[in-house]
Amino acid sequence: MVGLDVDRTMLTLAHEALEATSSAARVELVLGDMTEFDLDGTFDRIIIPFNGLWAIGGADAVARCLACARGHLEAGGVLLLDVYAIDDDGDYELQGGPDSADFELMATVVRGGVEVQVLERNALAPDATWIDVEYRFVWPDGRTLDDRMRHHFLPWPVLATLLFEAGFTDLAVAGDFDGARFDEASEIAVVSAR
Numbered sequence: 001m002v003g004l005d006v007d008r009t010m011l012t013l014a015h016e017a018l019e020a021t022s023s024a025a026r027v028e029l030v031l032g033d034m035t036e037f038d039l040d041g042t043f044d045r046i047i048i049p050f051n052g053l054w055a056i057g058g059a060d061a062v063a064r065c066l067a068c069a070r071g072h073l074e075a076g077g078v079l080l081l082d083v084y085a086i087d088d089d090g091d092y093e094l095q096g097g098p099d100s101a102d103f104e105l106m107a108t109v110v111r112g113g114v115e116v117q118v119l120e121r122n123a124l125a126p127d128a129t130w131i132d133v134e135y136r137f138v139w140p141d142g143r144t145l146d147d148r149m150r151h152h153f154l155p156w157p158v159l160a161t162l163l164f165e166a167g168f169t170d171l172a173v174a175g176d177f178d179g180a181r182f183d184e185a186s187e188i189a190v191v192s193a194r
């Protein structure tokens with residue numbers, strides 16, 4: 001099993017999480033770009049979880065990523081991914097709303113025994129093709145750290161077209177992880193393709 005990310009810190013966190021399980025020896029963590037990776041061998045399953053496809057820079061990058069994924073799937077293998085959904089009007093559901101002026105508390109995480117608050121706010125592009133998701137981390141002593149990630153999201157018909165163009169067939173989309181019907185009210189799209 002291989003895990004790939006372009007960010008060393010994410011790989012370190014993955015390594016730490018794996019060390020706490022019995023799976024560590026089975027997993028190779030690779031520093032790499034998911035829009036142009038070239039790994040040894042092919043896989044029966046490739047998973048792009050938690051909006052990862054929206055984090056790589058837009059439709060061209062998604063097309064390159066899907067082509068790489070297709071090339072690394074063995075015959076009959078499956079690609080699985082989940083992304084938050086927008087409807088045809090560009091509406092979508094995000095923590096804090098699409099264009100929230102103020103940071104809202106999203107989670108409290110514990111690192112090294114210290115509780116760190118994670119706040120989020122979002123700024124939508126004027127043409128609604130991307131959103132800047134801003135994070136603020138707040139330590140108990142008041143220290144803060146700000147970070148930002150730009151999400152380029154695509155409507156499902158566009159993503160489906162890119163999947164077909166990358167050579168995938170047998171596309172299926174659900175509105176949640178239990179297989180609910182995907183419709184305009186769905187907050188996420190859970191996609192499988194072969």
Ligand SMILES: C[S@@+](CC[C@H](N)C(=O)[O-])C[C@H]1O[C@@H](n2cnc3c(N)ncnc32)[C@H](O)[C@@H]1O
Nearest residue numbers: 005006007010032033034035050051052055056
């Ligand atoms: C929204 S998070 C997805 C969740 C993450 N995969 C996880 O399982 O927790 C986006 C992730 O994509 C990574 N990323 C962004 N651009 C990338 C790229 N071009 N290649 C590989 N990873 C990338 C980020 O470092 C971040 O870990």
